[in-house]
Amino acid sequence: MLTITRELRDAIVAHSRADHPDEACGVVAGPEGSGRPERFIPMLNAARSPTFYEFDSGDLLKLYREMDDRDEEPVIVYHSHTATEAYPSRTDVSYASEPNAHYVLVSTAEGNGPDDAYQFRSFRIVDGVITEEDVQVVEAYPA
Numbered sequence: 001m002l003t004i005t006r007e008l009r010d011a012i013v014a015h016s017r018a019d020h021p022d023e024a025c026g027v028v029a030g031p032e033g034s035g036r037p038e039r040f041i042p043m044l045n046a047a048r049s050p051t052f053y054e055f056d057s058g059d060l061l062k063l064y065r066e067m068d069d070r071d072e073e074p075v076i077v078y079h080s081h082t083a084t085e086a087y088p089s090r091t092d093v094s095y096a097s098e099p100n101a102h103y104v105l106v107s108t109a110e111g112n113g114p115d116d117a118y119q120f121r122s123f124r125i126v127d128g129v130i131t132e133e134d135v136q137v138v139e140a141y142p143a
Contacts (some may be wrong), residue, residue: 002076002102002122004028004037009137013118015042016080016106023053024106028076029067035142037075039102045079053079064092078104078121085109086119086133088130096125102133 008028016024025045028037041063046056067073075107077098081087086105088096096103107119 001136002037002104003136003138003141004076004140005141006137006139008037009120009135011040011042012076012078013106013120016078016082016108016118017092019045019080021050021082021109022048023050023080023082025053025079026047026077027063027074028078029072030075032071032073035075035100039072050082052143074101076102076104078106081108082107083109086121088125093125093128093130099124099126100103132142 011048012026012028015026018024023043023045026040026042029039030036031038043055043063044061047054077096078094084107086107088103088105090094091109092103092105093127103123103125105119105121105123121136122133124133
C-alpha cells in the first residue's frame with residue numbers, strides 16, 4: 001500500500017493538471033529504506049508530448065546525485081496520462097527500473113467522472129509485472 005500525505009497527492013495532481021495537455025512527470029523522494037514519500041520533485045517532460053514522457057538525462061543524473069547526498073531514494077515515480085486511464089502502458093513498464101518504487105499515474109483525461117475528476121492510482125512494477133496497490137491518503141505521517 002502507498003501511504004501519502006494529502007499535500008503531496010495534491011501537488012502531484014496539480015503538476016499533472018498544469019502540464020496538460022502534455023504528460024507531467026516527477027519523483028517524490030524519501031529517506032532511504034523508509035518507504036515514506038516526503039520531498040516532491042516535479043521534473044520537466046523532456047519529450048514535451050501528450051502521449052509520452054521522458055526525464056531529461058542530465059536532470060535525472062543531478063537528481064540521483066542529490067538524493068544520494070541526502071541519503072534518499074525515489075519512493076514514488078509519477079507521471080500523467082492525458083487521454084487514457086491511469087494504468088501503466090507497455091512503455092511505462094519498460095521504463096520501470098526502480099523495483100522498490102511506487103509508480104503513480106494520474107489521468108487528466110476528460111470523462112474521468114463527475115466534474116472531470118482525476119484518477120490517481122499506484123502500482124508496483126517489478127520484472128515487467130504490474131500490481132496495483134491501495135492508496136491511503138493521510139493528513140500527516142505518524143511521528
